[in-house]
Amino acid sequence: MENFRKVRSEEAPVGGGAEGGGPGSSPFADLAPGAVHMRVKEGSKIRNLLAFATASMAQPATRAIVFSGCGRATTKTVTCAEILKRRLAGLHQVTRLRYRSVREVWQSLPPGPTPGQKPGEPAASLSVLKNVPSLAILLSKDALDPCQPGYQPPNSHPGPSSQPTAPTSKRSLGEPATGEGSAKRLQPGPSAAEEERMA
C-alpha cells in the first residue's frame, strides 16, 4: 500500500442507517436530541477534546454530550468520557455499540520524477470497505431511562476497597463501581426495578 495515498474516507452505519440515528444525526437522537456531538477521530488530541467538552458542559444550557468514535478511536472515546465523568460528577451515561462501515478511497501515487505518464492521466484508485466496531457514549446531566441497554448511573468514585452495600436510600450515589456492580445482577429486570424506585 505504500504506492497509494488515501484520498477520502466516508463513514456510514452498517445497514444504511436503519438503526437509531440516521446518517448525519446524533446516535442518541432519541434520548438527547440537543446534545453536543463530539466526534473522536484517531488523531484527535484528548486535551483539545476535553477542553471543548468541559467548556460546553460548563454552560447550564447544555444538558448532554455525546462522544462517538470508531475503529482505532474507540479507546480514546472511552477515555474522554471517563475523564469527563471524573471532572463532572453526577452524569448519567448510556453506551451504545454498533458497526460502522468505512469506505476508504486510495489513489496510486504518480510513479516518480521521470514522466512515465502524462500528468493528466487518471491514477488507479482502490476502494476499501471496512466494517469497524464503533462506540457512542452519551453523558447527560438529566436523569435518563435506566431501562436503556447500556445505562450506567453516576457513581461517587469509590476506592477499590469499597464493598457492595445493599441499596440505601441514596440509591444513585450508593452503588459503588457501577460498571461492575450493575453487571453482577443477572437479570436486567430487578436492576431496572430498583432504579425506577429512585427515579
Next chain:
Amino acid sequence: MAENREPRGAFEAELDPVEYTLRKRLPHHLPRRPSDIYVNMKTDFKAQLARCQKLLDGGARGQNSYSEICIHGLGLAINRAISIALQLQVGSFGSLQVAANTSTVELVDELDPETDTREPLTRIRNNSAIHIRAFRFAPK
C-alpha cells in the same frame, strides 16, 4: 491516558517491570464467575469468540449454557471486546442484546532501579475498561 505518560528522565533508563497490581485482583464485586470473559490481545480472536459463543450456547447437548455473559476489555482490548460482542449479536440473528458499561482501572507500574540501590518507584496510570453484558433477550 496520554496525559499520564510523561518520561521522567533518568528513571526511564532503569528496568521497568510493569506490574498490573489491579489486574491481578479481578474487578471487585465480580469474582470470576464462569460467565465472565476477559478479553486480551494475545489470544486469537476466533478462539475468544468461539469461547463466548460456547458459553452462550452451552455444551453439545444444550447443558450448562448461560443466559448472560459479561465480556471485559482493558485498554487496547476494548476494541476487541466490542468486536466480539457485535459478532455474537450478528450470529444470533437478533436474539442477543448487548449493553456496555465503561469504567476506569488504575494500573501500577513498578520501576526497579538497577544501577542504584534506590527503592522501587511506583507510578500510577489510569486505563479505560469496558464491560459488555450480552444476554438473550427478545428485542422489543
